[in-house]
Amino acid sequence: MQAVPAVTGGSAGGQARHTGTRELVLIHRWRQLTRSALERAAQDVGLRLTPAHRSHAAQEAMRMVLLHTRVGLLAATVFAVLLAWQVRGAIPDAWLAAWLLAKLAVATARLAVAQASRRQGGVGRRWHGLVLALLALDGLVWGVAGWRLMATPVPVAALVVAALDGVSCVATFGLQVSLRATAAYTVPMLLPLALGLAQRPDEVATVGALSQLILLGLLLLSARGTSQRLAAGVLLRLQAQTLIAQKDAALQLAQEQSALRNQFLAKVSHELRTPLHGMLGLARLLHLESADPVVSHRLELIEGSGTHLLALINDLLDIARIDTGRFALHNEVFDLSAELRQVAEVFTLRAADKGLQFSLALQLPQPHWVRGDAARVRQVLHNLLGNAVKFTHQGGITLEAGPGVRHDTVRLTVHDTGSGIGAAERARIFHAFHQAPGDRHRPTEGVGLGLTIARELAAA
The missing domain is CATH 3.30.565.10 (Histidine kinase-like ATPase, C-terminal domain)
Incomplete structure (x- = not known):
């Protein structure tokens, strides 16, 4: 009778541990999914992220987004005018004119921001939110058109679906370097389109809406991978620049230390030669004047050692002059x-x-x-x-x-x-x-x- 509670308690404890383990696994997987592309790239290249890394990567991504703005806006605006011309009569002209004016206004604002960033030589942090907001507004203008025109006959609706899918796919080529920019543009465009398709009373509704959601997911996944590769490239470049700077600093320090060493050798060698010449001269005079063979032999040893020392000093002085580039040759x-x-x-x-x-x-x-x-x-x-x-x-x-x-x-x-x-x-x-x-x-x-x-x- 006493063993039952023990078994029951052990079973409950095991279940609690398994539950806790599953929760930790789920939390870990959620963190893996929600990590930014920059964090994943930093882990891939083995680099610890700093605020400077984050700022530089964001600047580079936004620079590449704005790089294609002018051409992309021109193509999208021309396409919007052609689409408006094709769907005229399917919806009231006033509504169509208002939509086209809104599209032109947003395009003008995006172009102005791109030009301003080019004049400033870069995009500051305060511009990032404005760029993303204008992208979202531009995508929403397209999305409103898609949602409104899904109530039209199938030929018109099919044309609009094809047009918006094409715009979203083409735009992704310039925006996929930034997951935020891609999401800001495509989500407001394709979600209203999917909602409009889902509200149709015919058989196109479910399949059409699901296809738009799948397309949106694929575009975001593509942007996620591209932004991660870009972030990895930016981090590797920053890492290389840091290593180059460290190498240059170490080289500069080594050159300065070498210059100090050579300067020391040159000065010390010069100061040593002067008294050594005097010592050798006195030894030669004593050698000439000495009549004692033992003393003469000892003086010869002094002269030989002094001459050898003088040769070593001269070599040190020469190598110091060579290293400092002050070695002069007579012509x-x-x-x-x-x-x-x-x-x-x-x-x-x-x-x-x-x-x-x-x-x-x-x-x-x-x-x-x-x-x-x-x-x-x-x-x-x-x-x-x-x-x-x-x-x-x-x-x-x-x-x-x-x-x-x-x-x-x-x-x-x-x-x-x-x-x-x-x-x-x-x-x-x-x-x-x-x-x-x-x-x-x-x-x-x-x-x-x-x-x-x-x-x-x-x-x-």
């Missing part, structure tokens, strides 16, 4: 053959220190006068040949100079018998501060600016 006439022989003499000694052969393959006239920056040519060659000496452990190095592809150019090539550059490194060796991995003969050294500067100088 002077010099003997390229003589410059190449001087460079070859320096690297012949450096190569010999490692047991390497160095040769100069000079296929140019002597002298060979060219115009350019001799110091920068030497800098490029020192960077390339310096790398060749560091990465070559046996064999030799060749500096080749000959005529270029054009008659006014020279081609300089550095060959060595080193291990070469791996395929994975070839795309990155000219990047600033990038170094190829060291090998078992020589660990990685330097800061990785030589090839970057050489490339920029060669392209200048």
Whole structure:
């Protein structure tokens, strides 16, 4: 006896839960159906709606509605005059004249609003309600004609039904970008027409009225889908514009930070070079005056370290000048053959220190006068040949100079018998501060600016 209430209570609780679940499902489906096209589009593109998004989408939809206003009004007005001419005699002339005047007045008002929006360069929020009201009034004028003329004989009524269906379908091509605009125009047009058909005493009544309701539903469904696609396009465009703006802002920030970094490098490098030159000068003087071999060796180490540090500072200063576009080249006439022989003499000694052969393959006239920056040519060659000496452990190095592809150019090539550059490194060796991995003969050294500067100088 005590189990019965428990079973009954459980059954009642289960029914309550099922009822609550059905209610939640119905509420969810109702919300899905009643969501605006913009909300559905925002969900499709994964964007959170803001008031700015809503305003922009409404502006774009109304702009496209008004874009076709002039042509649509002209065609509809001409069609209204032709329809009035065809149905004359079926209804009193005074009623027909009043209807035609009302149609012309509404068309004039719609055209004036379209022209005003064009002069203002857009449609403000205060115009939206006026545009929709005029569309509804225009549709109602058509609908009143349809309702009134449904009491006429079948041939006249059929002509009017065909005319209004055609007007509603054609108008939808320009209005379906906005569900509100489509509904404002077609509902006042087709509902009175369906009501007039339903009031007829013949067999046309039910079928005719139902067909108008079906047509109205199809037009609204078509407008709903089109407005959603338009809203999705507008939101995607806004999203793209936002991303572009963020990218531009990030790029601007990166450029500003890069400019500050380069400015810092340029100033610091300049301030470091001045005392360093003084230190190197004093070290050389002490080296010349010292008679103690141990002290001379230590001074040589100081000079070597200072010279290496000075080269690094010069590289940093050059890369800063290149990045800021303030790298100036001197345009002077010099003997390229003589410059190449001087460079070859320096690297012949450096190569010999490692047991390497160095040769100069000079296929140019002597002298060979060219115009350019001799110091920068030497800098490029020192960077390339310096790398060749560091990465070559046996064999030799060749500096080749000959005529270029054009008659006014020279081609300089550095060959060595080193291990070469791996395929994975070839795309990155000219990047600033990038170094190829060291090998078992020589660990990685330097800061990785030589090839970057050489490339920029060669392209200048």
